[in-house]
Amino acid sequence: MARDSLDMSGSDSDSSILDSIPDGSVRLASNFQGPTIHLLWRATSHKFEDRIIPLSKPAKVGRSVAKLKPCPHNAIFDCKVLSRNHAMIWFENDKFYIQDTQSSNGTFVNNERLSKGSEESLRREIYSGDVLQFGVDVIENSKKVTHGCIIALAKLFLADGTEVKAENGSSDRALSKLSVSQSCALVQALSNAEQRESMVKDKIVALQDVFEKIGKATENSWQSIIDEERLLNKIQALEAQLAATAENNNSAEIKRLINEKEVYEKLAKESLSKVLQEKLTALRKVDELQFLLKTTQDNVYKAQETNQLLSTQVKDLAEKVDSMTEEASSLTETHSQEKAALSLEISDLQKELQTLQHNVSTLEEELEKARRKHESPISEKGLIIENAVSEAEDKISLDSSQGETKSNKEEVIRLEEIVNQLKDNQTKLESEKEELLDNMSDYKRTLDRVQSDLDGKKELSIQLQMFQRENARLEVELTKAKAAPSQQLEDLKRENFLLREKLADATSPSLRQRRSSPDAEKLKQIRSLQIELSDVKERFQKCQDEKLEMRREFDDLAKEYNGFARQLSTACRNSMIPLFLIIVAAILVSRPFSEVFGRSP
Structure with missing residues (x-):
């Protein structure tokens, strides 16, 4: 399947x-x-x-x-x-x-x-x-x-x-003859039975809890019955004691005891009212002193907070001053380094300027010498060439007029060659002259550039002087900036010192004597109030203890009174002499009051 x-x-x-x-x-x-x-x-x-x-x-x-x-x-x-x-x-x-x-x-x-x-x-x-x-x-x-x-x-x-x-x-395998569906149904039935069995077990556990609770309740009921039997036996014993007391006392003794009880009760009430009034007065005084103490503590707390705040501010300012001092020192160091570098650069520039000026003067002298040197030879050579050319031409013309000869022709040719050479020399001299003029123009441009460099150096020197003046101004401002935080720090330190003195005067008894007379009187009053407050607290604690003891005694008296009242009511219903039993009960009730009255002074 x-x-x-x-x-x-x-x-x-x-x-x-x-x-x-x-x-x-x-x-x-x-x-x-x-x-x-x-x-x-x-x-x-x-x-x-x-x-x-x-x-x-x-x-x-x-x-x-x-x-x-x-x-x-x-x-x-x-x-x-x-x-x-x-x-x-x-x-x-x-x-x-x-x-x-x-x-x-x-x-x-x-x-x-x-x-x-x-x-x-x-x-x-x-x-x-x-x-x-x-x-x-x-x-x-x-x-x-x-x-x-x-x-x-x-x-x-x-x-x-x-x-x-x-x-x-097979008889011992009867279940195996069942089909799978029947087996499943059988298993389901068995599981249901097991579930019912588990539910029954849960119910049994619940019933066991109930039986345990019933057993505890039964024990408690038996205990209450036993306590009730004990109380009944005690009541019977007290009734017997009342009967014996009634037989042994007379009416005059009972009246006297009743009068004493009333007097004791009156005195006890008066003493209690007096004690309560004193307690109320002490409590009011304690409240006033507590309020004064709280106010003083609040003032001290505020002064401590102010002191702490000022201390924090002083620390912050000190840190700022330290940071500013470090920054000023770093700026001073940087400034000194820059100043030294600039001074070195200025000295180098001045040396370079002197060198350039010397070079310019040297170049001018050389240029003048070259100009003189080249102008005089060129002019002299030009004149010589021109004279030679003219002489040659004159000579050629004379020779041509007188008749040409062979030797003359050779001389003419030689003279023409000399003339040509002189012309070539003249062209060379002109080209050299042009080169000299070009060199002079280059020298002039170099001189102009050097002059412009000198002008730039002068501007740099002017800027350096301005920078030095600005540096001096910054140094003055830096000294002022250093002096201002230090002054503020000194002021804050003085204020902090004054606040600490005030706080010490407010808290330390040894410093209170240094204050003025009104402050000293106030401190004395506060001290006396604190002493009174401690005394009042001690008295208040004693009063509370006495109050607790009196409450316990009153509770005991009330319990005894209630017990005797129940006993008297039972005895009055069952006896022929109710008045006599009431008097005897009053005598028994009056004993604790006499004890209280005896302890009250």
Whole structure:
């Protein structure tokens, strides 16, 4: 039969599907080749996953421990009612057996326990369709928690996949003849019966609690009856004592005692009223002194807070002064470094300026010398060339006029060559003159650039002087800034010192003498008030103690008076001489008042 609750998830090794078998049975398919037992979870069982357990070797049923954890192919369950070695299941000679191995809560096959107590059972053959139960449900009373047992429907399969069912006609396997649905119904009925049994157990526990409460109430009632009997016996004894007292005393003695009692009561009331009045006065004075003390404490607390606040401000200002001092020192150091660097730079610039001025003067002198040197030779050479050219031309003209000869022609040619050479020299001199003029223009430009550099250096010197003046001004401001926080710090220190003196004057008796006469008188008054306050507190405590003692005595008197009043009323109803008994009761009641009056002074 297919089950709707089969787990279809898992790996290939432990996945299970429904396989139909030719004989009509159904099994969970697995990869195990040998005999297997399938344990299917029942609704009334402790929760567990369906198991497919190979029985090629015996399988142990037990509780989960550290080294042995539950898995889909073993019979280990995470259940508290199981023992570690609860039972064994094995396959032998084509049969499946189960045996209880001295478990604490037992092993059941079809609701039949295999062994009694913690004994090891005999082996028992099981069949497919049997209901196996390991352990029983356990109720934990401390936590009101029920721990369930393991209940499983067993499916047994041989190595070839054949399901092992019970044989027909077997009287001790009557349950195996039932169908699976009938078995499920039977298991459900058993679970319902177990639930009813658990409900009955809960009711029994509740009834036990009720019986315990009834027992306690009965004990209390018996105790009250015993106390009542004791009180009755005491009343009888007091009645006997009253009767004996009535026989031994006369009426004159009783009247005298009654008068004394009235006098004692009057005096006691007066003393009580006087004491109460004194207590009220003392309480009022205590309240006034407490208010004065609270006011003084508030003033001291405020002064302490002010002192603390001022101390915090002084610390903050001191930190600020330190930071400003550090900053000023760093600025001074930076300024001195910059000043030294600038002075070095100025000295270098001045040296460079002197060098440039010297170079300029040298260049001017050289330029003037070159100009003089080149102008005079050029002019002289030009004149010489011109004279030579003119002489040559004159000579040529004379020779041509007188007649040319061969020697003259050679001379003319020579003179023409000289003239040409002189012309070439003149062109060279002109080119040299142009080069000299270019060099002079370059020298002039260099001189202008040097002059501009000198002007820039002058501007730098002017800026340096301005920077020095600004630096002097900043140094003055820095000294002023240093002086201002130090002055504020000194003022705050003086104020803090004055406040500390005031606080010390307000709290220390040794410093109170340094104050002025009105302050000293006030301090003396406060001191005297504090002393009076302590005395009043002591008296108030004594009065409270006396008040408590008097209350206890009055309570005792009231109890005695009530008891005697009840006794007198009973005696008056049962006696022929009520007046005599009342007088005797008054005598007995008057004794505590006389004791109180005796202690009151």
